[in-house]
Amino acid sequence: xxxxxxxxxxxxxxxxxxxxxxxxxxxxxxxxxxxxxxxxxxxxxxxxxxxxxxxxxxxxxxxxxxxxxxxxxxxxxxxxxxxxxxxxxxxxxxxxxxxxxxxxxxxxxxxxxxxxxxxxxxxxxxxxxxxxxxxxxxxxxxxxxxxxxxxxxxxxxxxxxxxxxxxxxxxxxxxxxxxxxxxxxxxxxxxxxxxxxxxxxxxxxxxxxxxxxxxxxxxxxxxxxxxxxxxxxxxxx
Amino acid sequence: xxxxxxxxxxxxxxxxxxxxxxxxxxxxxxxxxxxxxxxxxxxxxxxxxxxxxxxxxxxxxxxxxxxxxxxxxxxxxxxxxxxxxxxxxxxxxxxxxxxxxxxxxxxxxxxxxxxxxxxxxxxxxxxxxxxxxxxxxxxxxxxxxxxxxxxxxxxxxxxxxxxxxxxxxxxxxxxxxxxxxxxxxxxxxxxxxxxxxxxxxxxxxxxxxxxxxxxxxxxxxxxxxxxxxxxxxxxxxxxxxxxxxxxxxxxxxxxxxxxxxxxxxxxxxxxxxxxxxxxxxxxxxxxxxxxxxxxxxxxxxxxxxxxxxxxxxxxxxxxxxxxxxxxxxxxxxxxxxxxxxxxxxxxxxxxxxxxxxxxxxxxxxxxxxxxxxxxxxxxxxxxxxxxxxxxxxxxxxxxxxxxxxxxxxxxx
Numbered sequence: 001x002x003x004x005x006x007x008x009x010x011x012x013x014x015x016x017x018x019x020x021x022x023x024x025x026x027x028x029x030x031x032x033x034x035x036x037x038x039x040x041x042x043x044x045x046x047x048x049x050x051x052x053x054x055x056x057x058x059x060x061x062x063x064x065x066x067x068x069x070x071x072x073x074x075x076x077x078x079x080x081x082x083x084x085x086x087x088x089x090x091x092x093x094x095x096x097x098x099x100x101x102x103x104x105x106x107x108x109x110x111x112x113x114x115x116x117x118x119x120x121x122x123x124x125x126x127x128x129x130x131x132x133x134x135x136x137x138x139x140x141x142x143x144x145x146x147x148x149x150x151x152x153x154x155x156x157x158x159x160x161x162x163x164x165x166x167x168x169x170x171x172x173x174x175x176x177x178x179x180x181x182x183x184x185x186x187x188x189x190x191x192x193x194x195x196x197x198x199x200x201x202x203x204x205x206x207x208x209x210x211x212x213x214x215x216x217x218x219x220x221x222x223x224x225x226x227x228x229x230x231x232x233x234x235x236x237x
Numbered sequence: 238x239x240x241x242x243x244x245x246x247x248x249x250x251x252x253x254x255x256x257x258x259x260x261x262x263x264x265x266x267x268x269x270x271x272x273x274x275x276x277x278x279x280x281x282x283x284x285x286x287x288x289x290x291x292x293x294x295x296x297x298x299x300x301x302x303x304x305x306x307x308x309x310x311x312x313x314x315x316x317x318x319x320x321x322x323x324x325x326x327x328x329x330x331x332x333x334x335x336x337x338x339x340x341x342x343x344x345x346x347x348x349x350x351x352x353x354x355x356x357x358x359x360x361x362x363x364x365x366x367x368x369x370x371x372x373x374x375x376x377x378x379x380x381x382x383x384x385x386x387x388x389x390x391x392x393x394x395x396x397x398x399x400x401x402x403x404x405x406x407x408x409x410x411x412x413x414x415x416x417x418x419x420x421x422x423x424x425x426x427x428x429x430x431x432x433x434x435x436x437x438x439x440x441x442x443x444x445x446x447x448x449x450x451x452x453x454x455x456x457x458x459x460x461x462x463x464x465x466x467x468x469x470x471x472x473x474x475x476x477x478x479x480x481x482x483x484x485x486x487x488x489x490x491x492x493x494x495x496x497x498x499x500x501x502x503x504x505x506x507x508x509x510x511x512x513x514x515x516x517x518x519x520x521x522x523x524x525x526x527x528x529x530x531x532x533x534x535x536x537x538x539x540x541x542x543x544x545x546x547x548x549x550x551x552x553x554x555x556x557x558x559x560x561x562x563x564x565x566x567x568x569x570x571x572x573x574x575x576x577x578x579x580x581x582x583x584x585x586x587x588x589x590x591x592x593x594x595x596x597x598x599x600x601x602x603x604x605x606x607x608x609x610x611x612x613x614x615x616x617x618x619x620x621x622x623x624x625x626x627x628x629x630x631x632x633x634x635x636x637x638x639x640x641x642x643x644x645x646x647x648x649x
Contacts, residue, residue, distance in 0.1 A: 087382055098588075101589075106618075202488055206492070219493065221488070226481070
């Protein structure tokens with residue numbers, strides 16, 4: 001497979017990101033410079049690559065579950081006479097008016113601390129863009145196309161699989177992109193609930209008044225989110 | 238009238254007029270109402286812990302006296318939602334009934350907790366069970382379905398599913414229930430009573446942080462959007478910036494803002510007098526407003542572009558200046574879209590202000606994080622429930638304003 005030319009700068013950025021992660025423990029002077037009062041400016045409680053792995057497990061795992069739920073729900077909602085559509089509308093409206101942070105905090109008393117409540121909130125919020133994309137994509141298929149497909153003797157399942165889903169794929173993919181970026185960004189908030197991820201140095205730093213930890217965690221979390229956004233923009237083209 | 242009625246009745250009978258079609262929303266609303274009615278009985282209304290340290294266990298509700306009456310009202314309310322939703326013209330009343338059912342659910346919970354704790358120790362704590370929370374959520378969604386149907390009837394398309402009427406009934410009702418002391422046996426209310434002034438101060442602080450961030454974002458977004466209207470390159474830059482900021486996780490942005498602000502305060506100590514520093518309201522308000530830039534600018538620009546080109550041409554032909562066009566044509570026609578942007582931004586501001594506590598800015602988030610630190614579920618809920626209530630109310634109020642503006646915009 002030939003590497004598309006557009007992917008080269010992205011791969012260079014990803015390499016720079018990994019290099020920075022590797023170099024971070026050796027750059028004490030850099031992290032300590034803005035914070036002369038901090039005694040131990042280098043984050044050394046847990047390896048950066050372990051945090052990155054945990055962060056990706058959490059957010060990608062949530063997106064996989066959310067994609068399955070969102071795709072299935074979107075297909076179900078567009079079958080029949082759309083009897084379940086109002087439920088989806090109500091769900092979208094509710095999710096838009098309840099912030100994800102509140103959802104994570106509400107899940108805490110129910111699920112305990114750690115990765116579980118974060119995962120639940122991530123799945124719930126990542127589900128919505130996929131669901132929205134699936135419904136919009138399937139709605140966008142022209143009725144004439146469906147008629148023609150049925151006219152050639154295709155069954156409902158084949159119409160869905162061979163006509164509707166391929167035509168709706170770009171819209172579904174853009175929903176998936178929103179879900180991935182949202183999930184990576186929100187997973188960092190999960191550090192407050194005790195989930196280990198790139199947000200952990202931020203939370204530890206804020207608790208111990210160590211601005212250098214916050215700087216490192218913030219930098220790498222933001223960098224990862226931007227990288228993921230670029231990568232998915234490339235895929236969607 | 239009295240003579241006309243038998244005639245129409247006879248005609249109806251003669252032609253066997255088909256009943257009005259059942260709205261599409263009826264199925265979903267009825268399903269959710271049935272779910273709401275059964276969940277507390279299946280999963281438990283209440284959970285009771287002997288004291289603060291042991292984990293709570295679900296208990297059955299003593300279903301007699303006031304509690305039984307309350308539960309009956311709740312089930313009847315759910316049934317009413319399902320039945321009323323079968324007529325399009327009655328959908329608003331179905332939404333109102335869902336609100337009444339929620340109040341009956343709450344009253345039942347309070348009365349039941351009082352009865353269940355009556356013989357118990359003073360240290361025992363009663364908390365709502367999983368069945369209660371899921372029933373409340375189902376009722377909220379059911380009301381949303383009814384609202385979606387109502388809007389679809391009026392607007393010709395699904396304009397949204399914000400349960401404005403549900404909230405208009407439920408919010409004053411909850412305030413009355415709290416004031417009447419029915420809910421006092423719940424541990425959440427005990428927690429609220431012991432932290433009354435702190436909670437009130439946090440609520441004001443939270444609202445102030447969100448409003449401050451909204452004002453700051455508006456100060457940046459309004460002039461830039463007006464300028465970007467005629468300059469495509471400025472618009473591209475503004476939108477790229479606003480979109481890029483959206484990708485940065487909020488917790489990381491707050492953290493990253495601390496370093497430069499702390500540096501500024503170190504170089505010019507006078508700034509500290511203004512409350513600007515690495516810790517406190519400054520990084521929080523700046524950080525929150527960064528995320529509001531996208532909804533505000535996108536709403537403003539789309540609002541400013543609502544006016545059709547031929548109307549703008551006609552106005553210019555009459556000799557109207559750009560300022561007059563803005564005031565008399567663009568603003569009235571685009572008010573709905575601009576309000577939509579403001580709505581998204583305001584809801585995000587209330588949510589993000591929860592994280593402000595991380596950088597020492599206070600607000601309801603401070604109570605939430607205190608609860609997380611102490612592993613105290615009641616304390617977390619005490620902080621989160623006002624955030625959820627505040628964002629639901631702001632969203633509904635602005636949605637109502639948007640709906641009121643929409644026809645006016647169309648007339649213009």
